Amino acid sequence: MKKKFLSIFAFLLISALSFAQNYNVDMNVSKSDLELNSYKRDSTANALVIYDYGNTFIDRETFWLKSQIKQKVKILRKEGIDLGVIKIKLYKGKSSSEKIENIIGTTYNLENDEIVRTQLQPSAIFKEENEDYTLVKLVLPNLKVGSVFTISYEKQSRFITKYQPWYFQSSNPVLYSEYNTSIPGNYKYHVKLVGGFQLDVNESKIEKNCLKVAGGGSADCAVSKYVMKNIPAYKQEGYTTTDFNYISRIEYELNEILYFDGRVDKISKTWKDVDKELKTDANFGRQVSKKSLIKNVLPKDISKISDKLEKAKAIYQFVQNNYKWNEKYDRYDVSVKKTVKEKIGNAFEINLLLENLLTSEGYTIYPVMISTRANGLPTKIYPVLTDFNYLILKATIDGKDYYLDATEPYLFFGELPYRCLNQYGRLMDFEDGSYWEDIKLEEYSTISHRISLNTFSNDEFNGLLGSKFSRYHAHNPKNAYQQNPISYKENKANKYKNIIIEDHDVIDTGSDSENFEETINFTQEPELIADKIYYNPFILKFFEVNPFKLQERTYPIDFGYKDSFAYMLNIDLGENLKVVELPESENYILPEKAGSFIFSTEVNDNKLTLIFKIKFSKAIYEPEYYNYLKIFMSKVVKIQNNTVIVLEKK
Numbered sequence: 059m060k061k062k063f064l065s066i067f068a069f070l071l072i073s074a075l076s077f078a079q080n081y082n083v084d085m086n087v088s089k090s091d092l093e094l095n096s097y098k099r100d101s102t103a104n105a106l107v108i109y110d111y112g113n114t115f116i117d118r119e120t121f122w123l124k125s126q127i128k129q130k131v132k133i134l135r136k137e138g139i140d141l142g143v144i145k146i147k148l149y150k151g152k153s154s155s156e157k158i159e160n161i162i163g164t165t166y167n168l169e170n171d172e173i174v175r176t177q178l179q180p181s182a183i184f185k186e187e188n189e190d191y192t193l194v195k196l197v198l199p200n201l202k203v204g205s206v207f208t209i210s211y212e213k214q215s216r217f218i219t220k221y222q223p224w225y226f227q228s229s230n231p232v233l234y235s236e237y238n239t240s241i242p243g244n245y246k247y248h249v250k251l252v253g254g255f256q257l258d259v260n261e262s263k264i265e266k267n268c269l270k271v272a273g274g275g276s277a278d279c280a281v282s283k284y285v286m287k288n289i290p291a292y293k294q295e296g297y298t299t300t301d302f303n304y305i306s307r308i309e310y311e312l313n314e315i316l317y318f319d320g321r322v323d324k325i326s327k328t329w330k331d332v333d334k335e336l337k338t339d340a341n342f343g344r345q346v347s348k349k350s351l352i353k354n355v356l357p358k359d360i361s362k363i364s365d366k367l368e369k370a371k372a373i374y375q376f377v378q379n380n381y382k383w384n385e386k387y388d389r390y391d392v393s394v395k396k397t398v399k400e401k402i403g404n405a406f407e408i409n410l411l412l413e414n415l416l417t418s419e420g421y422t423i424y425p426v427m428i429s430t431r432a433n434g435l436p437t438k439i440y441p442v443l444t445d446f447n448y449l450i451l452k453a454t455i456d457g458k459d460y461y462l463d464a465t466e467p468y469l470f471f472g473e474l475p476y477r478c479l480n481q482y483g484r485l486m487d488f489e490d491g492s493y494w495e496d497i498k499l500e501e502y503s504t505i506s507h508r509i510s511l512n513t514f515s516n517d518e519f520n521g522l523l524g525s526k527f528s529r530y531h532a533h534n535p536k537n538a539y540q541q542n543p544i545s546y547k548e549n550k551a552n553k554y555k556n557i558i559i560e561d562h563d564v565i566d567t568g569s570d571s572e573n574f575e576e577t578i579n580f581t582q583e584p585e586l587i588a589d590k591i592y593y594n595p596f597i598l599k600f601f602e603v604n605p606f607k608l609q610e611r612t613y614p615i616d617f618g619y620k621d622s623f624a625y626m627l628n629i630d631l632g633e634n635l636k637v638v639e640l641p642e643s644e645n646y647i648l649p650e651k652a653g654s655f656i657f658s659t660e661v662n663d664n665k666l667t668l669i670f671k672i673k674f675s676k677a678i679y680e681p682e683y684y685n686y687l688k689i690f691m692s693k694v695v696k697i698q699n700n701t702v703i704v705l706e707k708k
Contacts, residue, residue: 080094081094081106081108081132081233082108083108083109083233083234084109084130085109085111085128085130085208085210087130087164087166087173087206087208089168089173091108091130091132091166091206092166092167092168092173092204092205092206093168094132095134095203095204096134097134097231099231099288099290100231100290100291100609100610101609102609103134103135103138103230103231103291104133104134104135104137104138104141104230105131105132105133105134105135105138105141105230106131106132106134106230106231106232106233107129107130107131107228107230107231107232107233107235108130108131108132108206108233108234109128109129109130109233109234110128110129110130110226110232110234110235110236111126111127111128111129111235111236111237112125112126112127112128112222112224112236112237112238113125113126113237113238113239114126114221114222114224114237114238114239114240115238115239115240115279116218116240116241116242116269118268118269118270121269122214122215122216123214123215123216123217123218123220123221123222124212124213124214124215125212125213125214125215125222126210126211126212127209127210127211127212127213128208128209128210129208129209129210130206130207130208131206131207131208131209131230132205132206133201133202133203133204133205133206133207134203135203136203138203138230139201139202139203141230142165142197142198142201142207143195143196143197143198144163144195144196144198144209145193145194145195146158146193146194146196146211146213147191147192147193147194148191148192148193148194148213149190149191149215149217149220150189150190150191150192151216151217153216154216154217155192156191156192156213156214156215156216156217157213157214157215158194158211158212158213158214159211159212159214160210160211160212161178161183161196161209161210161211162178162208162209162210162211163177163178163196163198163207163208163209163210164176164177164178164207164208165178165198165199165200165201165205165206165207166205166206166207166208167200167202167204167205168204176199176200177199178196178197178198178199178209179199182196182197182198182199183195183196183197184197196209196211218245218312219312219325221239221241221247221310221312222310223307223308223309223310224237224284224307224308225305225306225307226253226255226286226289226306226307226308227253227255227289227290227291227292227305227306227307228291228292228305229291229292229293230291231288231289231290231291232286232288232289233287233288234285234286234287235285235286235287235289236259236283236284236285237283237284237285237308238281238282238283238284239280239281239282239284240265240268240279240280240281240282241279241280241282242268242269242277242278242279243277243278243279243280243316244269244277244315244316244317244318245312245315245316246312246313246314246315246316247310247311247312247313248310248311248312248313248326248439248440249308249309249310250308250309250311250437250439251306251307251308252303252304252305252306252307252308252309253304253305253306253307253612254304254306254612254613254681255286255289255306255612257284257285257286258285258286258287259283259284259285260282260283260284260285261282261283261284262280262281262282262283263280263281264278264279264280264281265278265279265281266278268281271318273318275318277318284308286306289306290610290612292304292305292306292612292613293608293611295605295606295607295608295611296605297605297615297616297617298613298614298615298616299431299432299434299435299480299616300431300432300433300434302434303434303435303613304612304613304614311326311440311442312325312326313325313326313440314326326440326441327440327441328440328441329441329484329491329492330491331441332441332443332492333486333488333491333492336486336488337488341389341390341391341392341406342389342392342406342425342486343488345392345393345394345410345414346410346413346414346425346486346488347413347414347417347423348394348414349414349418351394351395351398351411351414352394352398352411352414352415352418355398355415356373356376356415356418356419357376360372360373360376361419366421366455366456367455367456369419370416370419370421370453370455370460370471371471371570373412373415373416373419374412374462374464374471375471375569375570376415377408377411377412377415377464378464378466378467378469378569379467380401381397381401381402381403381408381411381464382401382402382403383402383403383404383405383408383465383466384402384403384404386404386405387404387405387406387430387447387448388404388406389406389443389446389447389449392404392406392407392410393407394407394410394411394414397411398411405448405449405463405465406448406449408464408465409425409449409450409451409462409463409464409465410425410449411464412451412462412464413425413451416451416453421453421454421455422453422454423451423452423453424451424452424485424486424487425449425450425451425485425486426449426450426451426452426461426483426484426485426486426495426497427446427448427449427483427484427486428446428448428449428450428478428480428482428483428484428497429445429446429447429448429480429483430447430448430477430478430480431476431477431478431479431480431616431618432477433445433447433448433480435480435481435482436482436483436484438494446483446484448477448478450462450463450474450478450483451463452485452495460472461473461474461497462474463475463478466533466537467537467540467569468532468533468536468537468540468569469533469569470529470532470569470570470571470572471569471570473529473530473572474497475533476530476533476618478497479497479499479618479619479677480497481496481497481678482494482495482496482497483495483497498677499619499620499677500620501529501619501620502528502529502619502620502621502622502673503528503529503530503531503532503619503620503621503622504526504527504528504529504531504621504622504623504624505525505526505527505528505531505600505622505623505624506525506526506623506624506625506626507523507524507525507597507598507624507625507626508523508524508525508626508628509521509522509523509524509595509597509625509626509627509628510522510627510628510630511582511627511628511629511630512630513630513632514632514634514635515634517583517584517586518581518582518583518584519581519582519583519584519629520579520580520581521557521579521580521581521582522577522578522579522580523557523577523578523579523580523597523598524575524576524577524578525575525576525577525578525598526573526574526575527573527574527575528572528573528574529572529619530618530619532572532573532574535574535576536567536569536574539564539567539574540567543564546564547562547564550562550578554578554580554597554598556582556597557578557580557581557582557597558580558581558582559578559579559580560579560580560581561578561579562576562577562578562579563576563577563578564576565577582597589706589707590638590704590705590706590707591635591704591705591706591707592702592703592704593702593703593704593705594699594701594702594703595627595668595701595703596625596670596698596699596701598625599698599699600623600625600672600694600698601691601694601695601698602695603695604688604691604692604694604695605691606684606687606688606691607688608684610684611681611684612681613681614678614679614680614681615678615679615681615683615684615687616677616678616679617674617676617677617678617679618677619677620674620675620676620677621672621673621674622671622672622673622674623670623671623672623673624669624670624671624672625668625669625670625671626667626668626669626670627666627667627668628665628666628667628668629665629666629703629705630664630665631661631664631665631666631705632664633708634707634708635705635706635707635708636705636706636708637661637666637703637704637705637706638704638705638706639702639703639704640659640660640661640666640703641657641659641701641702641703643657643658643659644657644693644697645657646690646693648675648683648686648687648690649683649686651675652674652675652676652679652683653672653673653674653675653676653687653690654672654673654675655670655671655672655673655690655693655694655697656669656670656671657669657670657697659703666703668703670697670698672694
């Protein structure tokens with residue numbers, strides 16, 4: 059994701075002339091808008107936002123914050139009809155509530171070569187109330203595939219701190235999106251552009267004395283115009299974090315207010331201010347490195363361990379084994395003392411308990427505030443504490459750094475849960491000041507399968523499967539096995555439908571190991587036609603289908619960690635079998651050696667060996683890699699699904 063201050067470029071003149079397949083890019087609906095029923099840039103689009111316009115300003119008479127919204131949308135598929143239900147949230151405060159005015163909606167259809175208009179009726183405007191906001195629903199009439207609808211309204215608000223953000227991107231492609239703002243000089247906002255697209259127009263000017271108050275006070279306004287064109291739809295796909303990291307938009311955060319009487323109210327704070335605040339925070343700083351909170355908690359046999367790293371691991375396992383995470387992330391009402399007593403706590407409490415136990419034994423430990431993958435990336439431009447919803451620890455032992463989280467029993471010392479792999483966090487050093495900490499994992503997480511088909515008799519193979527899962531690939535099997543070993547083995551038998559499991563042994567499951575290993579003795583009946591065996595050697599598949607299916611992806615491919623997969627099959631041909639046909643070897647390398655796979659087969663000493671190795675050398679791939687990864691994965695899936703070895707019975 060890219061977040062940056064908006065800079066001023068030369069104004070690019072944008073006309074209202076039609077472009078992009080002759081759609082009319084304004085609020086007027088023409089015959090060509092209704093006759094066209096496709097969008098060349100995205101043949102899968104359910105709808106096309108032809109024109110999207112916003113104008114937000116402070117009214118000179120009422121001093122309300124007003125946002126004027128206009129939109130024109132073409133329905134291309136049946137699924138796009140749902141866009142005709144417009145939902146608008148009007149927030150409620152203690153003394154004021156937001157309002158909506160001047161609602162105008164029209165549906166346009168082409169009937170007998172004539173444009174037919176159907177107006178939005180008051181009876182199709184619905185309101186739902188709750189404590190925080192009023193949800194207004196506008197239901198456009200007579201919508202069908204081929205329709206165009208326009209909608210306009212004005213949102214009015216007293217909440218100046220909630221300056222209207224603007225979303226250029228949506229789940230459907232947008233031809234033209236324009237946002238205009240007028241911000242009085244006595245309101246200072248941080249303005250940031252989120253997402254991977256540049257503005258086509260970024261124009262600003264100063265309007266003198268745009269706002270006047272009684273007594274002669276006045277303010278100049280910063281008037282800005284932002285435009286994006288031909289914006290592709292944001293479409294969800296796997297291997298990513300929350301959509302909110304990447305959808306292109308402009309956001310506003312109030313920094314300070316300059317009152318006409320000379321007072322200054324600073325809203326945003328510096329990290330120096332936040333550090334000072336958190337150091338004395340009852341829910342955080344006052345529960346860091348406090349021996350009184352964990353008095354007589356740690357067993358003496360752990361305190362007596364002389365090796366520093368082994369002692370740290372023992373303390374870590376003590377917390378894992380004796381204190382349960384309640385699956386909550388709350389940063390408020392944190393009580394390490396309560397967690398010690400009740401043996402259960404949220405992520406902040408569990409990890410602050412660990413911090414206290416480690417620091418009490420002389421370790422250098424720093425809390426690191428992070429945002430989980432599902433919560434979005436915290437902004438680096440200015441402090442926003444609500445961006446952070448989780449706490450981990452950084453430990454330095456014998457000159458080596460470790461990230462720690464004791465919430466999950468399957469975690470190895472130095473590992474974080476997958477939910478925490480979100481690029482960076484804020485390391486809280488209450489002595490020298492906090493700073494941004496990049497959370498990078500250099501180690502690969504691996505899956506390796508070694509299959510030996512030792513004998514072939516009575517038209518079936520007898521084989522041994524050995525599987526090893528390391529680091530993040532070990533988390534799920536470890537957790538599943540620790541929860542219920544019997545169920546784990548039953549599920550494995552149901553999953554491996556092409557073999558019959560005769561014996562299943564799990565070797566390594568504990569949190570003192572980064573690995574999970576198992577062996578399976580099995581029998582398998584291959585496909586026989588006459589005396590020939592047509593054998594797909596992939597008993598197990600790393601990827602059943604290609605996960606990358608979009609025409610275009612505009613956001614990164616985020617695996618979270620580096621990946622490595624290895625599959626080796628050995629067939630002892632013995633006296634009963636001979637090779638008739640082997641598949642061709644194949645290699646593929648991603649640009650800049652960012653990943654690769656190797657596939658090969660050979661026969662030596664009456665033994666057939668197949669090797670398939672896949673490697674992803676980056677945890678996060680930029681969107682430019684998408685088409686390469688798409689081709690890469692299609693080849694991987696094809697090899698696994700379509701490879702056939704032809705053997706013959708002697």
